[in-house]
Amino acid sequence: MPAPAQPPGDPAGQASVSNGEDAGGGAGRELVDLKIIWNKTKHDVKFPLDSTGSELKQKIHSITGLPPAMQKVMYKGLVPEEKTLREIRVTSGAKIMVVGSTINDVLAVNTPKDAAQQDAKAEENKKEPLCRQKQHRKVLDKGKPEDVMPSVKGAQERLPTVPLSGMYNKSGGKVRLTFKLEQDQLWIGTKERTEKLPMGSIKNVVSEPIEGHEDYHMMAFQLGPTEASYYWVYWVPTQYVDAIKDTVLGKWQYF
Numbered sequence: 001m002p003a004p005a006q007p008p009g010d011p012a013g014q015a016s017v018s019n020g021e022d023a024g025g026g027a028g029r030e031l032v033d034l035k036i037i038w039n040k041t042k043h044d045v046k047f048p049l050d051s052t053g054s055e056l057k058q059k060i061h062s063i064t065g066l067p068p069a070m071q072k073v074m075y076k077g078l079v080p081e082e083k084t085l086r087e088i089r090v091t092s093g094a095k096i097m098v099v100g101s102t103i104n105d106v107l108a109v110n111t112p113k114d115a116a117q118q119d120a121k122a123e124e125n126k127k128e129p130l131c132r133q134k135q136h137r138k139v140l141d142k143g144k145p146e147d148v149m150p151s152v153k154g155a156q157e158r159l160p161t162v163p164l165s166g167m168y169n170k171s172g173g174k175v176r177l178t179f180k181l182e183q184d185q186l187w188i189g190t191k192e193r194t195e196k197l198p199m200g201s202i203k204n205v206v207s208e209p210i211e212g213h214e215d216y217h218m219m220a221f222q223l224g225p226t227e228a229s230y231y232w233v234y235w236v237p238t239q240y241v242d243a244i245k246d247t248v249l250g251k252w253q254y255f
Contacts, residue, residue, distance in 0.1 A: 032090060038064050038098035049090065054081040060098055072099040072250040074181045077158045078243070099184050099199070099250065130208045131218060139172050139234050144213060151215035151237035159243045163189070168234040175233055179247055186221070186248060188231065197223070205245045207236065217241050221248070 029048040036043040043063050047056065056079065057068035073079040074097040075090055090096075130136055148166035165176035169190065178187040186202065188195045204222040209215075215238050220230035236244070 032085060032094070033092045034090070034094055034096050036060060036063065036096045036098060038066065038100070047085070049086045050084050052082060052084050053079040053088075056085065056096070057081070060096075064098070066098065066100050070100040070250075072247075073097070074099070074247075076161065077181065078246055080158075095182070097182055097184070129211065131211050135170070136218060136232070136234075139168050139170065139232075140210060140218070142168065142172060144216070145174070145235055148216070148235045149237050152239040153215035155239040156242050157239040159240060159247060163187075164236065164240060167236060170232040177233065177244075179244075181247070188221075188233075197221075199248050202248050203229075205248050206230075207241050207245070209238065210235070214238070219244070 029050060031046045032049045034045045034047050036045055038060070045059065045063070047059060051059075053073065054068070057071050057073060060066060060071055060073065061068050075088065075094060079088065079096070131140055145166050145168060149160075149164060159179050163176045163178040165174075167175050167177075169175040173190055173192075176189045178189060180187055180196075184199050186197045186199055188197065202221050202223060203225070205219065206222070207217040207219040209217055213235075216234075217236045217238055218232060218234045219236045219241065220232050223229040223231055
């Protein structure tokens, strides 16, 4: 039995200029109730379950004024633009977390981060491969940890629902990465403690395949203005590298 069409007086449907019907004709389509959360504000919205992540971004734009290219939309990980909400199993009442800045915010705040990324890339091009440098060799020479997560060479996967574990940090101690998307935080956990970092505070993420083990990467999170602030993690499975960068920096960083 088809779901009832959205009532004309439904306040959720009036939360934006472009409601769910614009994303492909909402009449007669199955709608799902969403709680869209951006900048500590909640918006209750009805939206067609068979609409794509890209169409959802347009809806969010109409509600918040946040351009789609500057949105990081999360529901159990980054929402793929090409997949429908049904395909990623969005359920009624689901919380959709949105992270992103307006054009003015980006111009005012993000220029230093862009500069830091460009400087880091320039420095990388000048140097020998990272994995041959003495400071990294002392960790890599320990060999691949026995309990590191399996890698899938040539694949790109979304972040797993469990922490990435079994990796080494710069001192050779075990480290795990937990992505707390609802808090927009990265938790870096060691035996001694867990650092809870706002993703917006991370200036850059760099990575390089490990020679002889190209299905794993060494990765650094830049926590301050210079390379001295890099927090290194070794033996990151290659299939998660792009997802980590997209989640921490946001895809909109590259537009």
